[in-house]
Amino acid sequence: MLPLLQDVRRRAHQVVPAPALDYLETGSGQEVTLGEAEQAWRDWRLVPQILAGVGPLSSISTATRVLGDVVATPVLAAPTAYHRFVHDEGELATARGVAAAGSLMVLSSRVTVPLEDVADALRAGGTPWWWQSYLVGERAVTAGLAERAVAAGATAIVLTGDTPYVSVRTRTASGPVPVDEEVLAVNMARHVPRGADLSTALAQAPANLADIRWLHELTGLPVLVKGVLGGEDAQRCLEAGAAGVVVSTHGGRQLDRVVASAHVLPDVVEAVGGAAPVLVDGGIRTGIDVLVALALGADAVLLGRPVVWGLAAGGAQGVGDVLGAVTADLAHGMGLLGAADVAGVRAARHRVVPAGLRR
Numbered sequence: 001m002l003p004l005l006q007d008v009r010r011r012a013h014q015v016v017p018a019p020a021l022d023y024l025e026t027g028s029g030q031e032v033t034l035g036e037a038e039q040a041w042r043d044w045r046l047v048p049q050i051l052a053g054v055g056p057l058s059s060i061s062t063a064t065r066v067l068g069d070v071v072a073t074p075v076l077a078a079p080t081a082y083h084r085f086v087h088d089e090g091e092l093a094t095a096r097g098v099a100a101a102g103s104l105m106v107l108s109s110r111v112t113v114p115l116e117d118v119a120d121a122l123r124a125g126g127t128p129w130w131w132q133s134y135l136v137g138e139r140a141v142t143a144g145l146a147e148r149a150v151a152a153g154a155t156a157i158v159l160t161g162d163t164p165y166v167s168v169r170t171r172t173a174s175g176p177v178p179v180d181e182e183v184l185a186v187n188m189a190r191h192v193p194r195g196a197d198l199s200t201a202l203a204q205a206p207a208n209l210a211d212i213r214w215l216h217e218l219t220g221l222p223v224l225v226k227g228v229l230g231g232e233d234a235q236r237c238l239e240a241g242a243a244g245v246v247v248s249t250h251g252g253r254q255l256d257r258v259v260a261s262a263h264v265l266p267d268v269v270e271a272v273g274g275a276a277p278v279l280v281d282g283g284i285r286t287g288i289d290v291l292v293a294l295a296l297g298a299d300a301v302l303l304g305r306p307v308v309w310g311l312a313a314g315g316a317q318g319v320g321d322v323l324g325a326v327t328a329d330l331a332h333g334m335g336l337l338g339a340a341d342v343a344g345v346r347a348a349r350h351r352v353v354p355a356g357l358r359r
């Protein structure tokens with residue numbers, strides 16, 4: 001982990017109350033997948049190209065395009081729920097931090113301030129954002145939220161496919177996730193039909209392949225599917241209308257013992273074959289992790305916990321610092337690899353190999 005992230009995590013652990021901290025850090029099961037996520041990125045080795053004609057460090061460009069959105073960095077903010085658990089301003093501060101970094105925010109449907117306010121903060125920064133969607137008991141809630149996200153300026157939908165129900169989380173198993181119904185109701189309650197039971201209407205519900213098209217037709221936006229962990233699944237999603245996939249273990253919080261994102265990324269990239277963007281998250285903690293992901297064929301990466309540590313430790317500034325530090329480390333690594341821009345990293349596809357002796 002980058003020193004700055006270590007520092008931010010330490011400070012977050014000092015200020016976040018215990019139940020929220022457990023919720024933030026927990027995995028599921030024996031936390032095998034969670035425990036493996038960071039190391040898995042280190043199982044790859046890079047073969048640099050020296051004397052490659054790259055200019056000074058300041059000339060290395062991390063700018064790229066993801067779907068239609070132009071960003072200054074391929075290091076994006078993953079959707080994470082309930083930011084007001086860790087900071088009074090919640091997602092508003094996160095949005096300003098993401099904007100300062102020139103990144104993109106995937107806004108969790110479990111956002112704890114009115115989503116339109118977050119959209120305003122993002123618009124002020126000229127920052128693109130995507131709406132993460134779950135299905136809940138009452139489809140009108142999912143639809144109502146997605147329609148509001150479109151109206152507020154989201155440019156894509158991310159359908160999270162790995163959470164038909166929320167897994168038992170190791171560190172919060174003794175009690176439910178500390179969800180304040182009022183906090184949830186900020187965005188969701190107004191879409192619950194009159195007379196319907198609130199908790200049934202808002203309960204997590206399984207999505208299926210047909211929901212990709214449903215969301216696309218409802219919103220007119222491209223739909224990415226998050227939680228893909230194999231080439232075949234990536235193809236199923238694309239055939240069902242997905243515009244992209246996110247390789248993810250949900251931060252080791254859903255099925256424990258699933259394969260590490262870093263290990264399975266090449267299979268997904270190969271199956272997708274350039275037909276759609278492939279994003280990846282899970283255990284990314286340095287710019288060199290990002291470099292490996294891009295060299296393996298990812299179009300961009302997402303940071304989950306590190307963004308929330310930044311928010312807890314320093315609000316918008318903390319979020320900006322986290323994304324900025326990982327991006328700076330990436331730029332440094334790119335130059336040393338011999339790549340002046342993101343396209344150059346992707347051209348290094350044959351120059352990332354498994355660690356260990358090779359014949």
Ligand SMILES: Cc1cc2nc3c(=O)[nH]c(=O)nc-3n(C[C@H](O)[C@H](O)[C@H](O)COP(=O)(O)O)c2cc1C
Binds near residue numbers: 037160251282
């Ligand atoms: C506290 C927390 C809340 C999360 N909430 C959501 C969510 O609302 N929707 C979602 O699709 N993924 C959610 N995730 C998963 C993240 O989007 C992401 O896949 C994961 O955190 C990446 O791993 P990392 O934390 O190691 O960077 C959450 C993760 C954490 C840690």
Ligand SMILES: CCCCC(=O)C(=O)O
Binds near residue numbers: 110166204250253
């Ligand atoms: C309803 C799911 C809660 C948010 C989430 O995805 C997570 O805690 O990982």
